[in-house]
Amino acid sequence: METEIITETEKTSKNVFANRNFRLVFFGALVSELGSALYSFAVSFYILEVSNNNAFLQGMYLALCGLMLLLFTPVGGVLGDRFNKAGIMFICDYIKGGLILLATVAMTVFAAPSAHIVVLFVVGAVGNAVSGVFSPAAGAIFPHIIDESRLQQANSYFTIKSSLLGIFGVVLAGILYSTVPVILLFLLVGICFVISGVSEMFIRYTEAKREEHLTLKLALSDMAEGVRYVREKKAILVFMLSILFINFFFSPVTANFLPFFIKTDIAGAPSYMFDGFLKPEMWSSVISVIFGISSLVSAAVLSAKEQDEKCGRKVSGLLIIIAVVTVMLLAGYYILVDRGVSLNAFIITFCVGSLFIGYLIPAINIPVGTMFMRVVDRDKLSKVGSITNVLSQGLVPISTALAGVVLQNLGSTALLLGCAVGFTATALFMLFNKDVKTL
Numbered sequence: 001m002e003t004e005i006i007t008e009t010e011k012t013s014k015n016v017f018a019n020r021n022f023r024l025v026f027f028g029a030l031v032s033e034l035g036s037a038l039y040s041f042a043v044s045f046y047i048l049e050v051s052n053n054n055a056f057l058q059g060m061y062l063a064l065c066g067l068m069l070l071l072f073t074p075v076g077g078v079l080g081d082r083f084n085k086a087g088i089m090f091i092c093d094y095i096k097g098g099l100i101l102l103a104t105v106a107m108t109v110f111a112a113p114s115a116h117i118v119v120l121f122v123v124g125a126v127g128n129a130v131s132g133v134f135s136p137a138a139g140a141i142f143p144h145i146i147d148e149s150r151l152q153q154a155n156s157y158f159t160i161k162s163s164l165l166g167i168f169g170v171v172l173a174g175i176l177y178s179t180v181p182v183i184l185l186f187l188l189v190g191i192c193f194v195i196s197g198v199s200e201m202f203i204r205y206t207e208a209k210r211e212e213h214l215t216l217k218l219a220l221s222d223m224a225e226g227v228r229y230v231r232e233k234k235a236i237l238v239f240m241l242s243i244l245f246i247n248f249f250f251s252p253v254t255a256n257f258l259p260f261f262i263k264t265d266i267a268g269a270p271s272y273m274f275d276g277f278l279k280p281e282m283w284s285s286v287i288s289v290i291f292g293i294s295s296l297v298s299a300a301v302l303s304a305k306e307q308d309e310k311c312g313r314k315v316s317g318l319l320i321i322i323a324v325v326t327v328m329l330l331a332g333y334y335i336l337v338d339r340g341v342s343l344n345a346f347i348i349t350f351c352v353g354s355l356f357i358g359y360l361i362p363a364i365n366i367p368v369g370t371m372f373m374r375v376v377d378r379d380k381l382s383k384v385g386s387i388t389n390v391l392s393q394g395l396v397p398i399s400t401a402l403a404g405v406v407l408q409n410l411g412s413t414a415l416l417l418g419c420a421v422g423f424t425a426t427a428l429f430m431l432f433n434k435d436v437k438t439l
Helices: 008-012 020-050 055-082 085-109 113-140 148-179 182-200 216-232 234-266 282-303 312-338 343-375 378-393 396-409 412-432
Strands: none
Touching: 020 055, 020 085, 020 113, 020 148, 020 182, 020 234, 020 282, 055 085, 055 113, 055 216, 055 234, 055 378, 055 396, 085 113, 085 182, 113 378, 148 182, 148 282, 148 343, 216 234, 216 378, 234 282, 234 312, 234 343, 234 378, 234 396, 234 412, 282 343, 312 343, 312 412, 343 378, 396 412
């Protein structure tokens, strides 16, 4: 039998921050996500910098990271339903922190750019394997430590936190990347993960005891149970397969196109907007700040709203709006950059598009995340969450790898064209699908 450690004050309080466990999870996530923001920013630009803007190499790095995350997420789902979720979280953060600190030492000893690329690929592979174990436990802990009526509020606050990091964390990353050696930046990232692990060590709740010892046979059985559960829930299966293609077509826009656009079009231009005080890489921070501010507003609005019973139809409509924005970005890049009309006009267009998308993403993710936490059985939440994560992210490694090839050989317009057409087609399918409407 599982016992929730939630005090009477925490149950009656209208604010989820009255919950001690939530505060510990929130602080740990705040610090570790700051580290992730610094690391992701630095790696994206550093690989392009030391490889002479090799988009294919960058795409291979992103694909490797995505593949390792997918391979180990089902493992994390099995462990998350069988062991203490907080214990899994702090152990994983300690491992990631130690890994990045070791990488910092290795990059100091081996100064050659090729050696640095090898180190980054190794850290990307191992670090994302650990993240695959971490994510299902972290994603399933809320229902165990928070009253069900506060789940949307908790998810909203987490989105607000991510939005604030999108504003301040990425600005800090841009400043640090431009002013300090990348090795010192990685050192700070490692420390962030260690601090996060310390916070998560103090999370307390009682996990249901499993009599049988975990074996390979039981692990495979648990994975199969998660697959069966999702397959029996047809609406969830259709929804996640749709999100699979949504992510396939949208991920390259931010992961591949944006850093490539900044390192080639902006950095290669004789002049660009605000070039007197903004280095090219800082435009990534500016766009992230715009995205973060609009996401912050969206999450704040949702934190004060009642939880919706169904969200499928609403989510489909919001995805159609994002599809319209992607088409506008395609047209803007082709006319303004490819045809040489105005680089600055496209920068403004991309910023406006980021403003709209930043507001819409939390309006999609928060209700969907809350819906899953409410409808999935608690004792299956980690394994089912891991399966749905694989279903939603399964093609991202392929899309980022293909995007690198397209960018390297055909250019940005071709990549944006494929992303816009595919995203729009998938969003329309979701809008008219009767199973998605039932969620």
